[in-house]
Amino acid sequence: MKSSQVDAIKKDLHPQAASLSREIINKYAISLLLQAKMIAYQQRADLVMSSHVNEAHEILQSEHKKNWSREILMILGSSLLGAFVQGFTTELSAGNTTLIAVYTIMGFIGILMVFWGVRK
Helix, strand or coil: CCHHHHHHHHCCCCHHHHHHHHHHHHHHHHHHHHHHHHHHHHCCCCCCCHHHHHHHHHHHHHHHHHHHHHHHHHHHHHHHHHHHHHHHHHHHHHCCHHHHHHHHHHHHHHHHHHHHHHHC
16 A cells, blocks of 8 residues: 555544544445345345345445436536527527528427436
8 A cells, every 4th residue: 555545544434524434424325225125125135135235235235326417417418408599599690591590409408308317
């Protein structure tokens, strides 16, 4: 182990940080065990096995990744919708039909991305 890692491990936790860490760890442990027990129940197993815990961990990890991709979709979709509103009104008053069509397409793509993000 590097000396910087050893130094980091030796750091003391503030009592509030330790309390918050225990709370987060307990919440994750409860979610993990509940998910593992549900998997074992669905498979009609008599015991919760390590394979159930591993599968539960993978499910919780994939849900975290889905949340991240959902946020990206909603941010990008919202940006496209914002560009659509501003660009469409500007080009409508200028009478440029090509850019009106481009901004309209951007608006539709933005709406689809936002709804897709909300749906996931």
